[in-house]
Amino acid sequence: AQSVTQPDIHITVSEGASLELRCNYSYGATPYLFWYVQSPGQGLQLLLKYFSGDTLVQGIKGFEAEFKRSQSSFNLRKPSVHWSDAAEYFCAVGGSGTYKYIFGTGTRLKVLA
């Protein structure tokens, strides 16, 4: 079955600390992978995406993610978190020949001053 797992429902980090949000997927075809961020009561904004090529992907707001096929993972990282990064983060997977995204259940990030 196709699925996306974000094992951490909530994560709390101090401002300036590093961050890693986990995403594991199960997908039968070559995956197209996405990370979106959602502020409370708002829509989703694309942070970064991976379709092919270099497995380390750079995104907006200083985020990056690494695709590891052997681990079926696409973890999101940021070296130094800012208070404005507090939001909910969603990982999603799609595939060639399909329109459909499968979304994870999200990880809510809290940043301590």
Next chain:
Amino acid sequence: DGGITQSPKYLFRKEGQNVTLSCEQNLNHDAMYWYRQDPGQGLRLIYYSQIVNDFQKGDIAEGYSVSREKKESFPLTVTSAQKNPTAFYLCASSIDLSPDTQYFGPGTRLTVL
């Protein structure tokens, strides 16, 4: 600026009433989507449309209806048949029906009283 607009931002409905959520995009995208978001869950696809006058059911279409009379517009009607309509509704669009990036609107929060 190009983007997706959803209106209203907040909507209240009495049980037994139908209500229509608006979604407009000026990105010249062919494909449009409606998602439902509930706390602690990922986004679930309600309906999608690849071109004008064509739309398909997603994973949770029961109790919802859509139309696509114009490329820019994809309104969603929540009917009285939807048993638990209170949720956050997100509209999205993409260039075409592929796994390419979906762009999201700001959402409409529907509350049934």
